[in-house]
Amino acid sequence: MSTAIADLHDSSAESGVNYLNANYGIKSWLLTFDHKRIGLLYLVSITIMFIVGGMAAVLMRLHLVEPQGALFEPETYNKLFSTHGIIMVFFFLVPSIPATLGNFLIPLMIGARDVAFPKLNLLSWYIFITGAALALYATLSGGVDTGWTFYPPYSAAYSHTNVTIVALGVFIAGFSSILTGLNFIVTIHKMRAPGMTWFRLPLFIWAMYATSLIFVLGTPVIAITLFLLGLERILHVGIFDPAVGGDPLLFQHLFWFYSHPAVYIMILPGMGVMSEIITCFSRKRVFGYEFVALASIAIAVLGFLVWAHHMFVAGMSIYAGLVFSVLSFLVAIPSAVKVFNWTATLYKGSISYEAPMLYALGFIGLFTIGGLTGLFLASLATDVHLNGTYFIVAHFHYVMVGGAVMAFMGGIHFWWPKITGRLYPDYWARIAAAIVFVGFNLTFFPQFILGYAGMPRRYAIYPAEFQVLNVMSSAGASILGVGYLIPLIYLTWSMRYGKPAGRNPWGAKGLEWTTLSPPPTENFEEIPIVTEDAYEYPVAGGNRV
């Protein structure tokens, strides 16, 4: 920041100085305090983790084309599904939208120059990659075979794999989440531009705020849980070991107390992205803005009250089951409200179908199915039959992949011009979106049927009658993989050869679109003063500009 602020007014536009080219060299990236660069550091890290977790998935699906297992011994398969879960949950999905798009966009959307604590932001990234490096090391040097759920006594006293190292990696990465959440909460509270009242905030900010509440309140609990598990494993002390009066169910309660809200960490940012994309590509304000905003908070709050629905067959009393069942039904309602409001946003809009919109529409469809299949699991009588089967696997992949990952892809495509200053080829982007949609459904829909038919999850070997559905699922997975590879290619290509994007290629409302693409390091030439609500698109015959 060697130029005085006043000089930036025209100099950035003329000189082409932006956050990407303001400084060169690896040190300027590794020691940056700029939230935009930190967002990109995260993007690179989580893409690597996604590839590792994705490779594990590909290997699993290849193995499962044969009932006796096509490729691996059960021990290896068990390590593959554990690695897939641990990496995808803790090192991809949880940080994905918050740490990349959240970091990049929150200050821009609220009219600030950076987050409240930029140094803490960089520290969060270093903490994240330390945890990720430990997890990768554990994977490559022998693996983990406990499943991402780490249930004792198996994980504490029986497994001979690198449980402690992975648990430590997840523990460390948790602090990255906590500090990011803390940063976002303070930023959103204290650094909004003049005139940016709470109910003028973009819905992405509301979603990120709700997510940050969960980061801050939930993550410490998983941290302490894994800490206790690690101590038990090292010192053989028996906190969760029944032989010395410990209780394995206590672990499950502590674990799910975080891990259920964690799934809302994974979906809420995606819902925020949804609101941004749908409004832009229908050229209309989001229907029911206040309801969507408050629904985000409701999801975060209610999400903390339902954890034991993962334990309906674990040995809970009937009464506890009833309480958690009714709460689990209730938590579906705010999500439904959002889906209806997004649908209503399309009404009388002016809709175009660029790739971000295709991902958004795909999200709505797949999230609806995924969310509704959650009702089968909130419902006690059916959960008894479906728990521990492929129905669960299908349900959570519909919401996490059909939902969260589609939203992530949509968001990356939507803000790519802002982040890089380049346009990507929309033709290929739309093809990739379609391939992902088809591949995804072929992979996971058969798994609902498999689950109801009785095939348990985490099985390396399965009865022959389930083979046809497994082969269908594996075929879908190969298509899905192609769908994810294509954007890697054209997005990378676009960074060098894409057309310059200009400030606002989509014609979208939002403070981030008022500044240059890519933005200058200071974000804005002048801090904007906000005088209008979010998404004030022009209307025919109306007075609004």
Add this chain to the structure above:
Amino acid sequence: MDCDGTVMMGFFQFGLNTLAAMEVPVQPPVASSIAEGVDQLYLLLTGVTAFFTVLIFSIIFYFMVKYRRRSDGEVPPETHSSLFLELAWTIIPSLICVVLFVWSSSLYVRNARPPAASTEIFVIGKQWMWHLQHPEGPREINELHVPLGVPVKLTMTSQDVIHDFYIPAFRVKKDVLPGRYSSLWFQPTETGTFHLFCAQYCGTNHSQMIGWVYVMTPTDYATWLAGGEKTESMAQQGARLFSQFGCGTCHAPEGGGRAPSLAGLYGKPEKTQSGETRVVDEALIRQAILVPNSIRIGNYQPIMPTYQGQIDEEQILQLIAYVKSLGSAERINGQ
């Protein structure tokens, strides 16, 4: 792109037909007294899911076509938010959820309580096999023979990690935990052979901790039970253990010894020295054998030695069977 709505439904129907033709399982056998009820609820949930999926997909598809952008500078008309709609689509789904919750919970509560006259069979899960023991004596590994039409209650424990006993055809499942007993019950309504799976990941050979449930007609079952090697009943084995471990030295059957008599003790609610009332059930007896001085009944001194490490889960179940054979107090309700 949201022609995916109609495409999905067509694909779904085609898929189901094809699957049925290929004899791909889309539903497990309906083989227990609760299976039909669970399937009905499943169908209802599928209906609700399909209804809202089709509804959303159709509306979106319709809007996508009708409101597609026709020119670059097109400006859409103003629309107004609607409190009525917000309330409607909050309240209606809530009511649907209430109905689903009530339906599902009443089914669950009804399914949770085993009928009074259930046959009890004992299950020990260990990596990676199931040990099953009939009270009459026969033992099975990874197989369970049961008679048609008779309710069966399984009392289960694990010798090591958490397992899960799952019979898809009966729609029953329960985690099997170390250090405690869990139970499930079923009443078979079809003869045949049905899958038994472990449904809680338990280590390397989790996917091979599977077996078969054989439902036989009552006569066939009686034949099976009587056939095979002559074995003592669980209660008889328990009696042998009782004397082998010298339990009778203190637990004199006629009472008046250093420890309470066990006759008629099973099922009795007893007041412990710490003031709570506990029913003498399987869990309490197991706790008394392994951690004896954690529960003290009456005015007895805490002098019972622990048998932890000397006696395995199977033997504990046999001892419990023996204690039960000494007479029960009021039948224990439910689970």
Add this chain to the structure above:
Amino acid sequence: MSDLAAHGAHPPGFAHQFETVAQQREAGQLGMWVFLVTEILFFGGMFTSYIIYRSLHLESFITGSHLLKVQFGATNTAVLIFSSLTMALAIRSAQTGKSKGQTIMWLILTMILGAAFIGIKLRYEWYADYVEGIIPGVNWAYGGAHAPGVKMFMCFYFFMTGLHALHMVVGLGILTVLVIMTARNRFSSEYYSPLEISGLYWHFVDIVWIFLFPLLYLIGGRYPGS
């Protein structure tokens, strides 16, 4: 408000992502409170587990509690409470524009008390526990009543007080930094946010101990005949 004017006259320590000093101070305060909430949840997981096991194994916990050296725990409680006082006085000293020497004096007193806490704990409690053989996983030679439950209790004792002690050590590190910053004239009656925020952290660590002490040391009463 023109950015240039805002950047005209800012005290040392002003961070440029903020528009005003007031904004920075408020952000710092909110940030520390949010952090303390995360700490409550962090310790909370252990407290919850403790509560559950205590209710399941009360007699074992009473027996285990009586193995602890309550006189040193009580002394340490007084030490920590007093250290919170000295910390508050350090902040007050900066707030009222007293000399940096005075602020440093209170800070160093706080550090001495904090170090005393750790010293007492290590020398008179944990070392003695080690000699007695009641440290699970490290040196466990307990042969008295309710052994498994007592082991569980001692696990919780060491985990919880250990985690707390770790936070104390971090606090000492923070205090060292504050002493250096004060010595370098970084603070004035207009700007002493780092002192305030660190004070919040220090008081929090103190409050955690106020909960730990009775829950661990005073189970089942300590009066003769109880």
